[in-house]
Amino acid sequence: TRCIQCTRCVRFVTEVAGVPDIGMISRGEDAEITTYLEKAVDSELSGNVNDLCPVGALTHRPWQYHYRPWELKKTETIDVMDALGSNIRADAKGAEVMRILPRVNEGINEEWLSDVSRYAVDGLQRQRLDQPYVRENGKLRAASWDEALGMVAAKLNAAPADRIGVIAGDLQDAESMKAALDLFRALGSANTDCRQDGSALGYGPRESWLFNSGLAGVEKADAVLIVGSNPRTEAPLLNARLRKAWLAGTSEIGLIGEQANLTYDYSWLGAGSKTLAKLPKAAMDALTKAERPAIIVGGGALSGAGGPAVLNALGALAKKVGAVVDGWNGFNVLHTAASRVAGLDMGFVPAAGGVTAGDMLKPGALDVLFLLGADEVDPTGSDAFRVYLGSHGDRGAHGADVILPGAAYTEKTGLYVNTEGRVQMAERVVFPKGQAKEDWAILRALSAMVGHTLPYDTLDALRAKLMADHPTFGRIDYLPAPGSFDPGSLGKKGDLGDSAFASTVRNPYLTNPITRASVTMAELSALRIAPVAMAAE
Numbered sequence: 001t002r003c004i005q006c007t008r009c010v011r012f013v014t015e016v017a018g019v020p021d022i023g024m025i026s027r028g029e030d031a032e033i034t035t036y037l038e039k040a041v042d043s044e045l046s047g048n049v050n051d052l053c054p055v056g057a058l059t060h061r062p063w064q065y066h067y068r069p070w071e072l073k074k075t076e077t078i079d080v081m082d083a084l085g086s087n088i089r090a091d092a093k094g095a096e097v098m099r100i101l102p103r104v105n106e107g108i109n110e111e112w113l114s115d116v117s118r119y120a121v122d123g124l125q126r127q128r129l130d131q132p133y134v135r136e137n138g139k140l141r142a143a144s145w146d147e148a149l150g151m152v153a154a155k156l157n158a159a160p161a162d163r164i165g166v167i168a169g170d171l172q173d174a175e176s177m178k179a180a181l182d183l184f185r186a187l188g189s190a191n192t193d194c195r196q197d198g199s200a201l202g203y204g205p206r207e208s209w210l211f212n213s214g215l216a217g218v219e220k221a222d223a224v225l226i227v228g229s230n231p232r233t234e235a236p237l238l239n240a241r242l243r244k245a246w247l248a249g250t251s252e253i254g255l256i257g258e259q260a261n262l263t264y265d266y267s268w269l270g271a272g273s274k275t276l277a278k279l280p281k282a283a284m285d286a287l288t289k290a291e292r293p294a295i296i297v298g299g300g301a302l303s304g305a306g307g308p309a310v311l312n313a314l315g316a317l318a319k320k321v322g323a324v325v326d327g328w329n330g331f332n333v334l335h336t337a338a339s340r341v342a343g344l345d346m347g348f349v350p351a352a353g354g355v356t357a358g359d360m361l362k363p364g365a366l367d368v369l370f371l372l373g374a375d376e377v378d379p380t381g382s383d384a385f386r387v388y389l390g391s392h393g394d395r396g397a398h399g400a401d402v403i404l405p406g407a408a409y410t411e412k413t414g415l416y417v418n419t420e421g422r423v424q425m426a427e428r429v430v431f432p433k434g435q436a437k438e439d440w441a442i443l444r445a446l447s448a449m450v451g452h453t454l455p456y457d458t459l460d461a462l463r464a465k466l467m468a469d470h471p472t473f474g475r476i477d478y479l480p481a482p483g484s485f486d487p488g489s490l491g492k493k494g495d496l497g498d499s500a501f502a503s504t505v506r507n508p509y510l511t512n513p514i515t516r517a518s519v520t521m522a523e524l525s526a527l528r529i530a531p532v533a534m535a536a537e
Contacts, residue, residue, distance in 0.1 A: 173414025229298020
């Protein structure tokens with residue numbers, strides 16, 4: 001009854017989201033805005049229509065009856081559900097984060113926010129780890145901090161340096177990864193990796209793993225080649241920018257990888273590496289003739305054994321078509337993990353003689369495996385003593401011998417670097433649950449017990465060390481200028497073979513421990529899977 005039929009919601013869903021699922025039916029006093037054929041709105045940006053509604057006719061059902069707006073404490077922070085670093089405001093009531101809303105940042109998320117970032121908030125309360133656990137006689141039992149850390153310290157001290165390793169997860173802040181890197185390097189271990197997906201990135205100039213044109217800058221590209229990525233599921237807000245450029249008629253878009261409905265027209269060039277080895281003439285001509293060509297590289301192209309060869313081929317292509325020139329750098333890596341760029345910037349990759357995350361998980365590879373919020377790998381195949389430091393009882397905690405409860409991203413102040421290399425600071429909204437501590441503080445306490453005390457006692461001291469060792473972390477809210485580098489030197493030359501590029505995000509609603517703990521995300525995932533199952537029948 002509140003609707004004034006302004007059709008703002010219809011225009012957003014049709015024009016910005018690119019999914020014409022709602023409209024106005026009937027006439028006169030019977031006119032109403034509704035979905036067609038009783039179908040759910042199939043968009044990753046649907047929650048934005050509530051922000052657009054001028055009269056409050058649209059409300060957020062997951063938050064209904066849970067709070068009054070004036071009861072909430074508001075904190076401006078950063079989203080970590082993808083690698084874009086969307087600016088958000090987190091509203092809390094007591095010890096619980098109740099809702100997430102977007103903040104305006106024209107360079108990153110404009111005024112929009114993806115549904116995952118907005119509605120996964122209920123996952124912050126469920127399946128939480130709130131006290132340490134140790135495994136005894138095959139079963140986990142609650143333990144004190146001293147007992148849990150003592151057991152981990154004893155195992156670390158007893159194991160040879162080349163038999164211990166650490167894998168960092170996708171939601172980690174830069175401070176926790178820096179503390180872990182310093183600790184394991186002090187122990188003499190070269191086995192450190194932040195690339196859970198097995199990406200070939202991490203060696204070479206910083207520009208080799210950044211989205212160099214900038215998220216806003218990609219709208220200026222007049223020819224775009226997407227390789228091994230599905231921007232609609234991996235970065236919905238970037239996909240909206242690509243749609244904007246397509247609507248304006250300023251950009252031709254080509255895709256190598258899985259075909260999908262990206263909400264705009266594109267030329268499908270092929271499924272994988274065979275196409276990349278010999279790009280169709282029309283696509284090559286479009287890139288060569290373009291004034292500002294751009295290549296968007298997804299994790300689906302760079303993971304696996306052929307990743308280095310694919311990276312080398314993409315670098316050679318970028319050099320051939322002039323994607324990296326003075327004043328323009330169109331070589332863009334689209335990450336899906338909020339922690340990935342920060343990890344690569346600080347060198348959280350295997351050192352000389354070290355092994356990758358995939359090799360650490362093999363039977364007999366290590367004696368002690370430390371999972372720093374690493375939940376996108378399967379640790380059950382490893383026979384090492386497994387330690388999990390994280391916030392949720394997810395994959396990493398299953399089978400762990402010691403569980404150390406950490407803080408979620410809304411429960412700590414931390415630095416994150418988005419896919420374009422912009423350093424941003426997330427603020428604490430509420431305090432950690434139960435006996436949980438901030439990740440860096442746990443690692444600092446552990447370092448003292450293993451006899452390699454880290455040289456910082458406060459978060460400020462840790463940040464000072466981080467910025468001294470890696471000055472890029474001191475440039476808060478600074479978008480790096482498009483730096484020039486030689487893309488032809490990336491990766492390693494090799495046979496590309498004939499492998500298909502598949503997006504690393506198979507289900508955008510279940511990408512991390514927080515989303516997998518969310519009831520709302522489970523319902524959205526079911527809605528996404530249901531039409532596929534019906535089509536198969």
